[in-house]
Amino acid sequence: MDARTSDAARPVLEAPDIARVLTRIAHEIVERAKGADDVVLLGIPTRGVFLARRLAARLEEITGKPGRIPVGSLDITMYRDDLRLRPARALARTEIPDDGIDGRLVVLVDDVLFSGRTIRAALDALGDIGRPRAVQLAVLVDRGHRELPIRADYVGKNLPTSLRETVKVQLTEEDGRDSVLLGLRETTPADGK
Amino acid sequence: MTMSDTHKTLLRGAKVLGGEPRDVLIEGERIAAVGTGLDPDGATVIDAAGQILLPGLVDLHTHLREPGREDSETVLTGTRAAAIGGFTAVHAMANTFPVADTAGVVEQVWRLGKESGYCDVQPVGAVTVGLEGKKLAELGAMHDSAAGVRVFSDDGKCVDDAVIMRRALEYVKAFDGVIAQHAQEPRLTEGAQMNEGVVSAELGLGGWPAVAEESIIARDVLLAAHVGSRVHICHLSTAGSVEIVRWAKSKGWHVTAEVTPHHLLLTDELVRSYDPVYKVNPPLRTEADVMALREALADGTIDCVATDHAPHPHEDKDCEWGAAAMGMVGLETALSVVQHTMVDTGLLDWTGVADRMSVRPSAIGRLTGHGRPIAAGEPANLTLLDSAYRGVVNPAGFASRSRNTPYEGRELPGRVTYTFLRGRATVVDGKLA
Amino acid sequence: MKRHLISAADLSRDDAVLILDTAEELARLADRPIKKLPTLRGRTVVNLFFEDSTRTRISFEAAAKRLSADVINFSAKGSSVSKGESLKDTALTLEAMGADAVVIRHHASGAPHRLATSGWINGAVVNAGDGTHEHPTQALLDAFTVRRHLSPAASGVGQDLAGRRITIVGDVLHSRVARSNVHLLSTLGAEVTLVAPPTLVPFGVESWPCEVSYDLDAVVGKTDAVMMLRVQRERMNAAFFPTEREYARRYGLDGDRMARMPEHAIVMHPGPMNRGMEITAEVADSDRCTAVEQVANGVSIRMAVLYLLLGGNESAVAAARTEESK
Numbered sequence: 001m002d003a004r005t006s007d008a009a010r011p012v013l014e015a016p017d018i019a020r021v022l023t024r025i026a027h028e029i030v031e032r033a034k035g036a037d038d039v040v041l042l043g044i045p046t047r048g049v050f051l052a053r054r055l056a057a058r059l060e061e062i063t064g065k066p067g068r069i070p071v072g073s074l075d076i077t078m079y080r081d082d083l084r085l086r087p088a089r090a091l092a093r094t095e096i097p098d099d100g101i102d103g104r105l106v107v108l109v110d111d112v113l114f115s116g117r118t119i120r121a122a123l124d125a126l127g128d129i130g131r132p133r134a135v136q137l138a139v140l141v142d143r144g145h146r147e148l149p150i151r152a153d154y155v156g157k158n159l160p161t162s163l164r165e166t167v168k169v170q171l172t173e174e175d176g177r178d179s180v181l182l183g184l185r186e187t188t189p190a191d192g193k
Numbered sequence: 194m195t196m197s198d199t200h201k202t203l204l205r206g207a208k209v210l211g212g213e214p215r216d217v218l219i220e221g222e223r224i225a226a227v228g229t230g231l232d233p234d235g236a237t238v239i240d241a242a243g244q245i246l247l248p249g250l251v252d253l254h255t256h257l258r259e260p261g262r263e264d265s266e267t268v269l270t271g272t273r274a275a276a277i278g279g280f281t282a283v284h285a286m287a288n289t290f291p292v293a294d295t296a297g298v299v300e301q302v303w304r305l306g307k308e309s310g311y312c313d314v315q316p317v318g319a320v321t322v323g324l325e326g327k328k329l330a331e332l333g334a335m336h337d338s339a340a341g342v343r344v345f346s347d348d349g350k351c352v353d354d355a356v357i358m359r360r361a362l363e364y365v366k367a368f369d370g371v372i373a374q375h376a377q378e379p380r381l382t383e384g385a386q387m388n389e390g391v392v393s394a395e396l397g398l399g400g401w402p403a404v405a406e407e408s409i410i411a412r413d414v415l416l417a418a419h420v421g422s423r424v425h426i427c428h429l430s431t432a433g434s435v436e437i438v439r440w441a442k443s444k445g446w447h448v449t450a451e452v453t454p455h456h457l458l459l460t461d462e463l464v465r466s467y468d469p470v471y472k473v474n475p476p477l478r479t480e481a482d483v484m485a486l487r488e489a490l491a492d493g494t495i496d497c498v499a500t501d502h503a504p505h506p507h508e509d510k511d512c513e514w515g516a517a518a519m520g521m522v523g524l525e526t527a528l529s530v531v532q533h534t535m536v537d538t539g540l541l542d543w544t545g546v547a548d549r550m551s552v553r554p555s556a557i558g559r560l561t562g563h564g565r566p567i568a569a570g571e572p573a574n575l576t577l578l579d580s581a582y583r584g585v586v587n588p589a590g591f592a593s594r595s596r597n598t599p600y601e602g603r604e605l606p607g608r609v610t611y612t613f614l615r616g617r618a619t620v621v622d623g624k625l626a
Numbered sequence: 627m628k629r630h631l632i633s634a635a636d637l638s639r640d641d642a643v644l645i646l647d648t649a650e651e652l653a654r655l656a657d658r659p660i661k662k663l664p665t666l667r668g669r670t671v672v673n674l675f676f677e678d679s680t681r682t683r684i685s686f687e688a689a690a691k692r693l694s695a696d697v698i699n700f701s702a703k704g705s706s707v708s709k710g711e712s713l714k715d716t717a718l719t720l721e722a723m724g725a726d727a728v729v730i731r732h733h734a735s736g737a738p739h740r741l742a743t744s745g746w747i748n749g750a751v752v753n754a755g756d757g758t759h760e761h762p763t764q765a766l767l768d769a770f771t772v773r774r775h776l777s778p779a780a781s782g783v784g785q786d787l788a789g790r791r792i793t794i795v796g797d798v799l800h801s802r803v804a805r806s807n808v809h810l811l812s813t814l815g816a817e818v819t820l821v822a823p824p825t826l827v828p829f830g831v832e833s834w835p836c837e838v839s840y841d842l843d844a845v846v847g848k849t850d851a852v853m854m855l856r857v858q859r860e861r862m863n864a865a866f867f868p869t870e871r872e873y874a875r876r877y878g879l880d881g882d883r884m885a886r887m888p889e890h891a892i893v894m895h896p897g898p899m900n901r902g903m904e905i906t907a908e909v910a911d912s913d914r915c916t917a918v919e920q921v922a923n924g925v926s927i928r929m930a931v932l933y934l935l936l937g938g939n940e941s942a943v944a945a946a947r948t949e950e951s952k
């Protein structure tokens with residue numbers, strides 16, 4: 001995410017930390033959703049999808065319902081509010097579980113919560129797909145600097161940052177390792193977010 | 194036209210036909226002396242050092258558009274463009290509105306040329322009434338008129354009927370005329386938009402096959418041989434056409450041919466831009482054709498360069514390819530293109546240029562005062578060329594009323610600095626006098 | 627290709643795969659209750675049709691509307707503007723109306739190219755078929771259809787057509803569909819063979835990236851897809867072939883020929899079909915014929931093209947694709 005991160009990036013979460021916070025979030029979801037019976041996890045591509053799958057596995061473990069937690073992906077590209085600021089982007093996959101989202105508790109899953117604009121787009125996209133009973137948000141890292149009235153229901157780690165800093169999440173499925181790196185922006189703050 | 198007929202001009206140090214520097218003294222309408230260290234004796238002296246002196250150029254193929262399409266060119270603007278290009282005589286094609294198929298129309302064009310004063314205008318008469326290819330026009334009446342027509346052509350259209358062509362060739366023998374054929378088999382070129390080949394296949398534009406030109410040329414040289422007449426091939430454009438003309442000449446038949454400057458330089462690859470400025474008839478051909486045409490012009494198989502100057506108003510070219518008019522202007526760039534393609538490449542020397550752009554076209558058109566040697570006593574029809582000049586073609590500065598040049602933005606060598614028509618400068622220092 | 631889609635030849639392999647992948651994703655919209663995306667809200671797409679083609683126009687219109695663009699249909703056929711000289715004036719009018727994209731169908735080859743390069747308009751130009759030149763979105767939807775059928779895993783997302791053998795049969799000379807398909811399919815790695823009577827093969831075809839055959843029977847047994855081109859009956863009068871019967875016999879696709887195709891091979895047709903001419907009713911109505919499916923795929927492809935041309939501040943196709951950010 002953001003621009004390139006300098007080589008001097010510093011890990012703020014390592015693999016065991018990530019595993020631990022995901023387990024905690026899973027427990028919180030079960031608690032808040034009273035058993036997670038109607039929970040649908042939708043990850044926001046790319047890394048949100050992997051996080052959603054990991055959360056689903058943990059929820060199934062906790063609730064003892066293997067293969068029963070629906071998990072999917074929600075691409076928000078076509079709903080972004082900054083499309084005209086950059087070249088058109090390739091689309092990622094939207095995969096809604098077979099039973100849909102109507103009347104369900106949808107938990108959106110993303111790696112980093114920053115301005116909140118991605119989540120705003122996700123809420124719009126969700127509205128075109130169905131009518132959930134409620135929508136909640138789970139993120140691995142909340143780095144602050146919100147530009148919209150949006151907050152996360154489940155946060156792996158609150159990470160106060162300056163705008164000069166970058167937060168990079170690496171996940172085994174995509175990057176070959178699990179970690180969250182805090183670094184300094186190489187380029188001017190005008191690009192990227 | 195401010196100078197009086199008795200005015201004297203001395204060209205100092207001009208390279209006559211590209212040779213050693215000579216002084217050339219012009220007195221009245223004629224060349225008075227050619228030598229070294231000539232005494233100015235009150236003459237206007239022009240420093241011509243390093244410049245090339247040629248006989249005034251003669252174009253066998255010019256569309257002056259008047260009468261009928263004065264929005265694209267008039268006799269006045271067309272002859273001004275001719276003068277800028279170094280021409281002292283042009284043959285005005287017959288496809289005007291009305292068609293120049295009667296003594297009345299050719300005399301009108303001839304008279305407008307006289308009035309312009311920039312360049313001699315020799316009207317070409319139509320071969321058939323209305324260029325329709327069906328009925329012979331009054332060829333004799335046009336010859337007998339004040340215009341004294343000797344070259345006849347349905348240019349723009351082919352005289353495709355073999356019998357009409359044969360009769361025309363025979364008929365003009367009575368007054369030493371020549372039929373200038375626009376060689377285009379009409380059925381093979383229905384819907385034709387560009388050269389038929391690799392590029393047309395890709396672009397999906399209707400093809401104009403080389404064989405449509407070559408088959409007509411083959412027929413016409415045989416007809417001319419059969420009836421013992423002169424035939425002239427307009428704007429020859431393919432390597433195959435060159436072969437046929439070469440063969441006909443080897444037989445001793447009275448066949449002559451012209452090539453346009455654009456066919457010596459441009460190829461159908463340019464059509465990939467779909468820019469109608471490259472749309473012309475016959476179409477731009479391939480690199481191999483261009484090379485064959487240069488070679489044929491160099492060895493004399495092709496007798497002369499003729500511009501096929503075809504002005505069109507802006508709107509006829511500012512549209513999609515299929516709707517655009519065919520043709521390009523050429524008078525003001527012809528000598529530069531010939532220098533670029535023939536002289537700078539070593540294919541032709543300046544004597545050769547004089548031959549192909551003045552001597553031979555005059556002979557084909559039977560003009561008397563043009564294409565003469567640069568010698569004392571000869572008519573002072575002269576062109577002075579700064580061959581060292583390099584410039585980018587900018588149509589905004591054209592004397593022609595039209596701007597449809599394919600060379601816009603292209604660097605070409607050579608610039609005509611002075612043109613003299615019977616001793617009077619029509620161009621002075623590169624500008625109209 | 628930068629801001630326009632004029633020729634399939636302008637597309638790189640990666641461009642083409644990106645368009646197909648995007649279309650694949652957009653095709654899934656059909657399963658949703660709301661088949662519309664807000665992406666091109668406030669953008670204006672003009673369908674400028676100088677030639678009748680209800681099918682193509684409707685396809686582009688549906689595509690633009692599903693992306694929430696405003697659509698203006700400008701049909702120039704039969705009116706005073708069907709004369710060529712007014713293409714410029716029409717373009718200036720559209721420019722004044724603020725067209726972000728002009729989808730143009732024109733009877734003159736090169737008209738879209740001219741529109742895109744003349745400086746008459748600033749918007750993106752999409753060629754919806756020009757003369758006998760190109761019809762790039764048709765080629766894209768054909769490639770999309772082939773990929774879906776021949777690479778069923780994940781509908782072939784991310785894949786090209788390497789090694790696929792595709793035969794295009796019929797009036798290649800006058801076919802913009804054939805020209806675009808030869809470019810695109812070969813760019814995607816397919817082996818293309820054109821089959822036609824020699825009179826309907828363009829002079830100069832030897833420079834095309836394909837094989838040419840005059841014998842349909844020799845080719846039909848080793849092909850993964852057969853694409854039948856529409857043959858205009860009036861070609862007969864111009865001596866391109868002696869009779870309709872002879873054409874159908876030598877170059878038409880009937881049940882017998884279809885039976886000799888490999889089992890997995892499909893029959894394609896850009897429509898509208900001349901039943902009894904290039905294709906028999908038996909073949910046209912068989913489940914191997916994808917003609918109807920091609921129409922549906924056309925909307926997804928055109929959505930993808932419009933999105934990739936208009937969805938950002940510059941075209942995604944051939945532009946530097948930077949890493950995603952949030």
